[in-house]
Amino acid sequence: MGGGTTAVLQLASGLRHHSVSVSIATQQGTELVSTARSLGIVVHELDFSRRAASLFTSRKVQAVIRATKPSIVHAHGARAGLPCALLPRGLGPAIAYTVHGFHYGNKAIGVRTFARWSEWLCIAAAQAVVFVSQSDAALASKDGLLGGTTTSHVIYNGAAQPGAEGPPRAPDHDVAFIGRLHHQKNPLLLAEIARLAPALRFLIVGDGELGPALRQRVRELSLQDRFTFLGSLPHADALRALTRARCMVLPSLWEGLPMAVIEAMHLGLPVVATDMPGLREMVVENVTGHLVPSGNAALFAKRLSGLAADRARSSAMHAAARSRAAELFSLEQQIGRHAALYRGMVAAARSRIAELAA
Template sequence: MCDLASPGSSSVRIGVPGSDGHGDTERGNMRVLRLCSVFETPPEALSGRGRAFDPVGGMQNHAARLSEELDRHGVVQTIVTTRPPGTPARQRFGRHGRVIRLGLPLPWARQGYALPAAALLPRLAENADLVHVHLGEDIAAAPLALLTARARRLPLVMTVHCSVRHTVSVHGPRSALLKVLGGRAEAAAASKAAAVIVLTERGARLTRVHGTDPARIHVIPSGVAEDEFADAAGCPDGLEEPPGSYVLYLGRLHHEKGVHTLIRAFSLLGDRDTRLVVAGDGPARAELRSLSARLGLSSRVRFLGFVPHARVPALLSGAALLALPSRYEELGTAAVEAMRVGVPVVATDTGGLPEVVENGVTGLLVPVDAERALADALARLLDDAPARIRMGRAARRRAAGYRWDRLAPRVLSVYDSVLSPAPAT
């Protein structure tokens, strides 16, 4: 275990950001208490019951890659999160950090982590300079972070990964409850946070409209770790699909991801020698398999199930294109990852996706739940190899702005700003 430095051991060293947003390379005395309901799961826990705990996803990757980059800058981090099955309760992280996992390793009891967290977080905050909370579709994280920061009089930084107020749509009792309770918690945290980080300009605009001081809002998107994607080529072992021969969906199998629409759209493509590869797992898996069978697509739609993130670069690089038919999406990390390996994206025109996928340049955008429009967009790119190549090259160029080694210094600059705020005028 890596213990935090004592509060009186030394003062926080503040880097002075340059024109590129970079400050000091080493922040050896900055101490961050990070709270996120999900975090990257160790490889040894990515099997069995652990797969039911959403071990891979955009927020998990964001929090982990950001923490890795900050660790390289010498930032001391204590990361508090939930505990998937098979994971250790406490674990070293990088050179300077540790992960503390709380709660029962049961998917239905995940929110129960809030009880031990409420008792532990104020004690951990005694050795922190700031609290950074990551908000997703979670009710507990924002109140826990607010109470902790207030108890120790620490600045609160909040990253909104999925805005319950602005992005989540209601499609059942759970999402309705989340919208009400989570939306209120998000609003309260945004009003008190020293800094609010959003992933898109859309998120910044909506946050301003609801009364947050624009000076406290920072747009810093999710990114990709360059070393993970630098050598991506071909297809992962065992896929048995020639490179460029399949359309890929990558993500959770859930109502809001729109995979039902994608499968129906795929059925409209006729007899093209193209497969749909569905990588991911979730509660809609059985229903989606049944839909594929009813549409006569059993031989053309392949369900890979859960895919560890280590296999994602090769899986993406072997695809003709990536399809993201989401009903709502804050950013769409899978789109950024596809663009990094030069694969164009067909996505829905919702949430922050239009800020990632430039229609007609790096991919194509279609309306939500529009299976015919989605089928037409897929056909257009599948039938036009020069357009796919042109968009893939443009996508790769655009993805250069989403590298974590360039984004993490911007987060450090936010930390600097809340630890030594500008004097009032």
């Protein structure tokens, strides 16, 4: 599962400990469906795959709302937010909308305009909007996406701190990449980084449409002995695999507040990532890792090689990463702030009803 999906699952599961009853409406046939049901969460399978069909999907969401009568509908991302924005007014529940990163700036001009308008509509229809980073909140304000009736909140994504599983295992790789092998993550740059840093060994966790191209490039450069491909793994196994490396790399072209970085920091891995707004709130330069200009394979190679060679410095970053993750990106903090948000939304809705009745 991707970071946004993981965040939704963790939130839905954790809120039950705050006496919040949660069900999930999500894309049919996905891993989220089976995983959520295995945790005892009620799941409604819908088709969110086509944004052009958002009005049709909205009718399906409306049927779920009429059947379950929730106090709050919380949409995560524009693919879910747009059908919720099209719900008839006065249906009943208050609407919250979480922006898991604004990505319209990376799209072609025509598509960019529609994507930006979609975000504006999702925010305008919500009583509360949640940003997962300060930078997204600032961008929404700068681009005029915030309306006068919507309250805004910045709530960082969180992850559970890993429990002890016996004595620590000595890393057998220098660098780990975890995520989808997709254009956004820029995985082909990994082969170029390896070409420029001949001492580094890479562990690749995840797969995707660029998986064959990355494997082919690794073969062309004769780097097979320095790459280990584990493919897609269940979440817990993927995190265990991360501990086999000394640091994590993320050469993405765009990101919001990536869950993989939060989880790596909780494990104490220094992170070398592309320098972009959301990641600047996570990675402290030369303290918990490094930020590198987009696509700069030579500097990625230099920073990763430096961490692999200087074990004392890497160890200091290990402690700093865990400390920063515990302070800013704890799962308990994320869940508690959402529970407080929901209580405030319900109280505000009751107050409005009381005013209308008076």
